[in-house]
Amino acid sequence: MSISVADQLDLFDIEVKTNQRDQTSTTFIGNMKLPVHRWFRYSAGFSADWVKETIRQYAKDKSMILDPFAGSGTTLVAANEIRFPSIGFEKQYFVNRIANIKLHYTFNIDHTKKLYNEIIHCPVSKDFNFDGQPELLKNCYTPEILSILIAMRDKYNEIADNSFESEILWLAITAILRSTSHAGTAQWQYIQPNKKKKNAIDPYAAFSQKFSEIVWDLQLFNKKNITAQAEILNHDARELLQAYKNAFDILITSPPYPNNYDYADATRFEMIFWNEIKGWSDLQTRVRNGLIRSCSQHSAAEKLNLDTILHDPLLVPISGEITAVCKELEQVRLEHGGKKTYHTMIAAYYLDLAKVFINLRQLMKKNSIVCFVIGDSAPYGVYAPADIWLGKLALAAGFESWSFEKTRDRNIKWKNRKHRVPLKEGRLWIRG
Ligand SMILES: C[S@@+](CC[C@H](N)C(=O)[O-])C[C@H]1O[C@@H](n2cnc3c(N)ncnc32)[C@H](O)[C@@H]1O
Structure with missing residues (x-):
């Protein structure tokens, strides 16, 4: 219901x-x-x-x-x-x-970047099964966009190692799910598959941007000695x-x-x-x-x-x-x-x-x-x-x-x- x-x-x-x-x-x-x-x-x-x-x-x-x-x-x-x-x-x-x-603000930049590179360069499956995806996702993405996001998710699951660095990558993917969808988002977070918004962002661009934002902010907090x-x-x-x-x-x-x-x-x-x-x-x-x-x-x-x-x-x-x-x-x-x-x-x-x-x-x-x-x-x-x-x-x-x-x-x-x-x-x- x-x-x-x-x-x-x-x-x-x-x-x-x-x-x-x-x-x-x-x-x-x-x-x-x-x-x-x-x-x-x-x-x-x-x-x-x-x-x-x-x-x-x-x-x-x-x-x-x-x-x-x-x-x-x-x-x-x-x-x-x-x-x-x-x-x-x-x-x-x-x-x-x-x-x-x-x-958490202490992190290893090299490890973070390594994980990022693996995710951003992961190949998209040619046999991606759009029809087999959950209804809500099918309503919110085109097959092309969803295939990219699912490829990122699967790569993340493959390489996640319980480190804070991999948590950063999890958040970077999680945080772009709405901006990369053409579905409208209502006030207070409800997703509205039937409402189309004009500008869905390309997943690679959104992921890179979110990742660099997070790394930038972490470095800023470190520079300011915020613990x-x-x-x-x-x-x-x-x-x-x-x-x-x-x-x-x-x-x-x-x-x-x-x-x-x-x-x-x-x-x-x-x-x-x-x-x-x-x-x-x-x-x-x-x-x-x-x-x-x-x-x-x-x-x-x-x-x-x-x-x-x-x-x-x-x-x-x-x-x-x-x-x-x-x-x-x-x-x-x-x-x-x-x-x-x-x-x-x-x-x-x-x-x-x-x-x-x-x-x-x-x-x-x-x-x-x-x-x-x-x-x-x-x-x-x-x-x-x-x-x-x-x-x-x-x-x-x-x-x-x-x-x-x-x-x-x-x-x-x-x-x-x-x-x-x-x-x-x-x-x-x-x-x-
Ligand atoms: C209005 S939001 C708080 C938002 C917060 N100020 C922020 O900056 O994101 C209320 C939060 O209370 C949480 N919540 C609801 N019931 C709770 C409970 N029994 N114990 C602790 N947290 C609960 C909800 O999941 C929700 O995230």
């Missing part, structure tokens, strides 16, 4: 209202010009410059930084750049691998990691939003290319497990009991409000064709975040600073105020205060929208 792009995007069309600097500080756009950050474009990141500014503003000499939803590693790379140690959690294994590569003081763990942010109790002074993160975006699906295209999953059904078993339940695929009504979730003691601080919203959604969904399980999605999402705050209270030192870049949502037009609910859950977990700083409005274009609720994105500052 697949969810349409229109449906996925329905909840979070973005329109900018505030000033230029502010609105880009909660996006990834600016990072595509920055060394190392630019290696892979990942959705829902935030600006690395803003992360650095924030760390500088609050850090003391030996402050330890945490990002419990590290994604492609923006916070961690930024912390490295200004020489603060950091730890990240990222439960989506494919994204975790990408972030890991962005957190990796960060580690990214394949850890679920809801669970305590004893080793890091009371370890952190500053937390900067952007968790999944309760807006039906599926982080398991975010790299489905790349995972299919690398033969790691066969298709949609593998996402649930291999990728989605362990992720915050922020999408309806993750909150099937037959698997989750709404009342059981709503009666969980962890939701007591918001129980009246969340029960009203979820019960309304339980009714409203019946009026919609898709009958999406947003009622269980919202309930499960806030229960997951309650667990995250309880965990974070133990990981963060007393008087620490916590910043969550968040967005609220209004599935089927029913508004769930993320700032207030998350603020209350943070206080219930033992933090002392919270405040919300809006950075931009979302969904303010009424045309074609099903609902009329202005949504916002911004920073939830939590202290104590």
Whole structure:
């Protein structure tokens, strides 16, 4: 079963209202010009410059930084750049691998070039079987382009040697899969085989360019003596990691939003290319497990009991409000064709975040600073105020205060929208 792009995007069309600097500080756009950050474009990141500014503003000499939803590693790379140690959690294994590569800067240039040369000069099979390739790939590439990319992939698999240098090559191939496809890419990473874009880049040119970009940036970091003081763990942010109790002074993160975006699906295209999953059904078993339940695929009504979730003691601080919203959604969904399980999605999402705050209270030192870049949502037009609910859950977990700083409005274009609720994105500052 697949969810349409229109449906996925329905909840979070973005329109900018505030000033230029502010609105880009909660996006990834600016990072595509920055060394190392630019290696892979990942959705829902935030600006690395803003992360650095924030760390500088609050850090003391030996402050330890945490990002419990590290994604492609923006916070961690930024912390490295200004020489603060950091730890990240990222439960989506494919994204975790990408972030890991962005957190190593020592490399052997000769070995890297040798691997690169083997891949770029590998012959393309004359018997390439286009028809035998996965459907999604056939829809996204011409036979000629796909034969080149598959030849690169197979060569990589043949010569990969578990070294960081071969990880660089893996990333260089992974990072060009979208720019070399004629398929459109929707906002937030969804591939759209039926939408054609004008300029697909030649795979050899894209690969060379990405490779030289990575090597250039590594050399730049080495020249600046930037060393990796960060580690990214394949850890679920809801669970305590004893080793890091009371370890952190500053937390900067952007968790999944309760807006039906599926982080398991975010790299489905790349995972299919690398033969790691066969298709949609593998996402649930291999990728989605362990992720915050922020999408309806993750909150099937037959698997989750709404009342059981709503009666969980962890939701007591918001129980009246969340029960009203979820019960309304339980009714409203019946009026919609898709009958999406947003009622269980919202309930499960806030229960997951309650667990995250309880965990974070133990990981963060007393008087620490916590910043969550968040967005609220209004599935089927029913508004769930993320700032207030998350603020209350943070206080219930033992933090002392919270405040919300809006950075931009979302969904303010009424045309074609099903609902009329202005949504916002911004920073939830939590202290104590
Ligand atoms: C908004 S993105 C973070 C993007 C990040 N700021 C960056 O620079 O790329 C949220 C991330 O949280 C991850 N995630 C979801 N559930 C998680 C969990 N239970 N524990 C750790 N990470 C999780 C998702 O896979 C996703 O990569």
